Amino acid sequence: MSSSEDSNIGSLRKALAGAGPQGAPDPWEAAIRKVAQHQDRAEFKKLFDHYAPMIKSFLCKGISSYADRSLAEEMTQEVMLKVWNKADSFNPTKASVNTWIFTIARNTRIDFIRRNGRAGRTIDIEDIWHEADSPEPVVELQQRRVETMIRNAMATLPEEQALVLEKAFMENKSHNDIAEELALPLGTVKSRIRLALSKLQILIDR
Amino acid sequence: MISYHPDSRYLTDFATANLPLAEAVCVSAHLEFCGKCRAHVQQLTDVGGHMLARLQPEAVSEDSFAALMARVSAGAQEQFPVTVAAQVPQEDVEEAAQSHVFLPRAVRRLVSGSLDKLRWVQLGKALRVAPLQVSDESRETAIYDIRAGGRMPEHEHRGEEITVLLQGSFSDADGSYSCGDFVVRHAGEAHQPTATMDKDCICLVCLERPVRPRGLFYRLLEPLVNYRLQRMNRSVA
Numbered sequence: 126m127s128s129s130e131d132s133n134i135g136s137l138r139k140a141l142a143g144a145g146p147q148g149a150p151d152p153w154e155a156a157i158r159k160v161a162q163h164q165d166r167a168e169f170k171k172l173f174d175h176y177a178p179m180i181k182s183f184l185c186k187g188i189s190s191y192a193d194r195s196l197a198e199e200m201t202q203e204v205m206l207k208v209w210n211k212a213d214s215f216n217p218t219k220a221s222v223n224t225w226i227f228t229i230a231r232n233t234r235i236d237f238i239r240r241n242g243r244a245g246r247t248i249d250i251e252d253i254w255h256e257a258d259s260p261e262p263v264v265e266l267q268q269r270r271v272e273t274m275i276r277n278a279m280a281t282l283p284e285e286q287a288l289v290l291e292k293a294f295m296e297n298k299s300h301n302d303i304a305e306e307l308a309l310p311l312g313t314v315k316s317r318i319r320l321a322l323s324k325l326q327i328l329i330d331r
Numbered sequence: 332m333i334s335y336h337p338d339s340r341y342l343t344d345f346a347t348a349n350l351p352l353a354e355a356v357c358v359s360a361h362l363e364f365c366g367k368c369r370a371h372v373q374q375l376t377d378v379g380g381h382m383l384a385r386l387q388p389e390a391v392s393e394d395s396f397a398a399l400m401a402r403v404s405a406g407a408q409e410q411f412p413v414t415v416a417a418q419v420p421q422e423d424v425e426e427a428a429q430s431h432v433f434l435p436r437a438v439r440r441l442v443s444g445s446l447d448k449l450r451w452v453q454l455g456k457a458l459r460v461a462p463l464q465v466s467d468e469s470r471e472t473a474i475y476d477i478r479a480g481g482r483m484p485e486h487e488h489r490g491e492e493i494t495v496l497l498q499g500s501f502s503d504a505d506g507s508y509s510c511g512d513f514v515v516r517h518a519g520e521a522h523q524p525t526a527t528m529d530k531d532c533i534c535l536v537c538l539e540r541p542v543r544p545r546g547l548f549y550r551l552l553e554p555l556v557n558y559r560l561q562r563m564n565r566s567v568a
Contacts, residue, residue: 166400173396178388185389201391202399209403220373224380231379235348239466247464252440253359254348275374275381294379295386299349300340319339327374329339 153222161212173205180204180230186296200237204230228254234297274326286321289314333365335512342368346375353470353537357493357513360435360535364511432498438535441465442474446533449474457481457526475534477501477526485523490539492516499532501525 156172159165181201185194207229215225236250282290292298292306300318304311322329337345337358344350345358362369432446441463442449449461458481463472477483479499493515500509503522508514516522518539526532 170396173399177391177395179383179386181391182386182389183383186386197389198392198395202395202402205399206402209399221377221380223384224377227380227383228376230383231348239352247466248352248356248437248440253352253355253437254345255359255436275377279378279381290378291382293343293347293349294382297347297349299344299347302349315338315340318343322339322343322375322378325374325378327371327378329342329371330336331338 151217151221151223154217157208157212157215157222157225160209161215169209172208176208176226177201177205180226183227183230183295184234200233204233207233278325282321282324286317286324289317290321293318332509333367333511334506335508335514336365336368337361337513338515341513342371343375346372347379351467351469353465353467353472354493356437356441356465356472357495357535357537359437360495360497361511361513363435365513432533434497438474438497441472446474446476451476455484458483469539471538473536473538475532475536477524477532477534479526479530479532480528482525483523485521487521488516488518488538490518492539493537495535497533497535499530500527501532501534502527 153172153175156165156168159168160172181197184197184200184204204226208226211229215222220228232250232254235254239250279287289303289307292303293300298306300311300314303309304314307314319329341350341354341358345355348355350358362372434442434446442461446461449463451459451461453459457478459476461474461476463474465472474497475483475494477499493513494508496508496510496512496514498510500507501524502508503524505522507527524532
């Protein structure tokens with residue numbers, strides 16, 4: 126194990142000391158479980174009221190070029206329909222509810238973009254962006270801890286780093302897109318994102 | 332032991348689904364071999380989840396929930412179906428399992444379950460190539476099979492090339508690469524990979540533009556190669 130990974134885990138432990146062994150409890154996990162087990166519509170309504178406006182906000186940012194609010198509304202419904210249909214596949218040891226819903230919204234968005242393209246389909250989005258079949262439990266455990274870290278560290282990011290993260294994750298822009306938009310060299314965008322990620326204790330070697 | 336990984340740009344653009352499809356296939360394939368990169372992608376996805384939850388909410392229309400539940404009651408599946416193309420038949424999956432080459436899910440799908448069913452183009456004694464259709468017009472994607480001990484023609488890249496090793500290993504002047512490695516070559520870099528002696532080396536390769544063979548013989552061959560690949564593509568499509 127490299128020294129950077131050692132220090133990563135060290136700071137994770139420090140973060141954990143304040144957060145308890147499981148980090149902060151996620152209030153939405155139980156709601157998803159009730160939807161999965163009992164098709165509980167009252168719980169699903171609570172999930173909808175909480176998440177649908179965020180999902181719509183995310184989709185509006187991501188498809189701003191289409192500038193069509195009713196389209197974002199329609200896609201939001203698709204995302205929530207998937208939440209209802211896939212609730213039993215939600216695994217709280219792998220991801221938080223926020224993360225899980227982000228992946229569904231992200232995949233729905235990219236699926237939509239591809240549907241609008243002319244190219245024929247030889248592969249599905251979920252063949253590429255899937256959870257690998259053989260995850261390592263140790264890695265999973267660390268991953269949940271890192272999430273607590275992200276929550277705490279995100280607020281302390283300098284403006285220019287928060288901006289590039291926002292563009293990458295919420296506005297659905299690639300490194301190249303961001304470089305073009307901000308008129309920065311690609312290397313500068315890459316290093317800002319790397320710097321921001323390292324403050325969130327996501328330490329990627331290169 | 333995996334030594335070569337996608338850098339932070341590939342992993343971030345993958346986690347945000349902003350990577351060209353052919354490159355995303357390569358990253359996805361690497362992730363199935365590499366727990367470390369998989370963990371990084373999980374962390375990056377958590378950043379997405381965290382940011383999503385802190386967006387300024389955008390009100391949905393008042394009847395949206397009722398409309399959704401009406402669709403649920405009517406047994407609606409997603410309007411944007413997750414699965415459109417036919418599933419890989421079970422016998423193909425079993426065949427792939429028997430062939431002893433582990434194929435990541437995205438690759439398994441692209442080759443319809445088995446490498447044997449691909450339309451291979453033999454290029455010299457040591458190399459055969461099978462083009463894959465990834466619906467990504469900016470790149471060419473293919474499976475390369477370098478015979479054990481075989482040497483590819485020396486070639487130079489006009490664009491970026493990503494290679495993910497699915498079986499065996501190869502080496503070139505810059506290093507040696509083994510199963511699961513994610514190797515990036517940039518435009519202008521020339522190399523001559525040689526497969527190790529013990530087994531055939533099978534790679535997933537994604538090219539920004541076709542590679543240009545350096546030797547005179549291959550330069551003469553190039554139009555032929557391109558022609559053959561194009562004809563292949565047409566007959567596949």
